[in-house]
Amino acid sequence: MELTEKHKTLIEKIGVALEQKGQRPAAARIIGLLYVADTPELTFDEVCEALLLSKSATSNALSFLLQNDMLEYITHCGDRKRYFRLKMANWQDEFVKQMQNITGFNELLQQVLETRTSSTPEYNTKIKELSSFLDYVSGRLPQLMQDWKNKEKNLAA
Amino acid sequence: MELTEKHKTLIEKIGVALEQKGQRPAAARIIGLLYVADTPELTFDEVCEALLLSKSATSNALSFLLQNDMLEYITHCGDRKRYFRLKMANWQDEFVKQMQNITGFNELLQQVLETRTSSTPEYNTKIKELSSFLDYVSGRLPQLMQDWKNKEKNLAA
DNA sequence: TTGTTGGTTCAATAAATTATGAACTAAAAA
DNA sequence: TTTTTAGTTCATAATTTATTGAACCAACAA
Structure with a gap:
């Protein structure tokens, strides 16, 4: 060593x-x-x-x-x-965990939106935008992961 | 307040x-x-x-x-x-920063691969695999961001 | 049964991080 | 000129986190 x-x-x-x-x-x-x-x-x-x-x-x-x-x-x-x-097999799981983390923060943003005053519509819209983005990203990541796996499979073949 | x-x-x-x-x-x-x-x-x-x-x-x-x-x-x-x-406009930049962070770790993995002994080919392959995944993800994220922007634009239209 | 290996647990300390309050400053107001 | 406002800076205190070493324990070996 x-x-x-x-x-x-x-x-x-x-x-x-x-x-x-x-x-x-x-x-x-x-x-x-x-x-x-x-x-x-x-x-x-x-x-x-x-x-x-x-x-x-x-x-x-x-x-x-x-x-x-x-x-x-x-x-x-x-x-x-x-x-x-x-545990090298586990970085995939780690990645999934990260995604859940994003989703977790997004839940907080939803709570923010629920409690926010309606007197600041522009600001609220911006927060909604951020929330929508996080939602989009965490929704697409599993597919991205799958795409990579397929690519690797093709390389191997 | x-x-x-x-x-x-x-x-x-x-x-x-x-x-x-x-x-x-x-x-x-x-x-x-x-x-x-x-x-x-x-x-x-x-x-x-x-x-x-x-x-x-x-x-x-x-x-x-x-x-x-x-x-x-x-x-x-x-x-x-x-x-x-x-600075609400800035969460996009934050997101980009995160990507760069991934890329940064990947550079360390490359250094690991350069210094690793060749006597553990399976292990080395696994590290390469992780590196390839990180590379793939950080490469696809900008497009993912763009896709979201287009989707938002369409919603607005 | 005594000793050795392969650890774990715990109390104490060291180190790093955070927060405080008091003193300070520069600009504007009285 | 003095006071007030809107902070900043600094030494210190409090809190949190990390590390150590000593004691301990269970399993096996001699």
């Missing part, structure tokens, strides 16, 4: 990017590590060591990532260690 | 939603306030008072929101006060 300087800076870059998307620092670094590490499956100790994290920080971050379906682990017969890896 | 309980809880809900998208607490409440307030243009003092914020917190949050293009203000002849309002 020797990390080169290149690896280390890339892990940090990914870490910062994910932090800005709302991930916790340690969790973000773990994801970065799993992207760059030569072995895509790492043990608790390897994570600790590679990221210079304490056992408790590692334990908390790994539990958090497992709970949030970002990671999974496998085990090997006669080996009590867990081998953690990115 | 009397806010009903309904208004207040809606502001808080919007506040929490935006906090989770990375906005600062005070800034998030100000955006919420501007969504629900009967007057879509509020002064510094009205913001202070409505949200029970100190002048410095208000000053900082407003400056921050102005800098980040979330708000703008207008002034009236013979009135030194600034009237702050949501």
Whole structure:
């Protein structure tokens, strides 16, 4: 598990990017590590060591990532260690979650529209416009996802 | 500027939603306030008072929101006060920013692919797949935006 | 049964973020 | 000139978040 300087800076870059998307620092670094590490499956100790994290920080971050379906682990017969890896199949789900997030904000905008005074019609129209856009986007994203899948299938064929 | 309980809880809900998208607490409440307030243009003092914020917190949050293009203000002849309002025209730009964010993460994935060992071809393929998807999505979003605009135009016509 | 491995949990601390209030400023009004 | 308005700035306080190390535990091994 020797990390080169290149690896280390890339892990940090990914870490910062994910932090800005709302991930916790340690969790973000773990994801970065799993992207760059030569072995895509790492043990608790390897994570600790590679990221210079304490056992408790590692334990908390790994539990958090497992709970949030970002990671999974496998085990090997006669080996009590867990081998953690990115749940790569799951970024599709992540994407769906993001869409639901958009929809969630849109529900708030609907509530805004319900409670708004009718004395500001132009402003209300603008909010409706935003709401309509969010609605449109979240409605089209599943199709977009499907289109991509079809494209990939064609490339493979 | 009397806010009903309904208004207040809606502001808080919007506040929490935006906090989770990375906005600062005070800034998030100000955006919420501007969504629900009967007057879509509020002064510094009205913001202070409505949200029970100190002048410095208000000053900082407003400056921050102005800098980040979330708000703008207008002034009236013979009135030194600034009237702050949501830069509603700007959510399109926000959306574009989000896309660029995706593209940014994708650049990191490209760096990951460049530095990855060739001894894990399956894993590398999965990362390529994710990268391809992000690429596809960010490429299609402008068209999606355009489609929505056309749809709106047709509705208006 | 004693020790080791592979962790988890908890109390305390460190670090970062947010909010406050007091002092200040520049422009306009009295 | 003094006061008021409309804020800004700054040092500090409060709150939140993250990290640590020590203690603990369960399972297996010696």
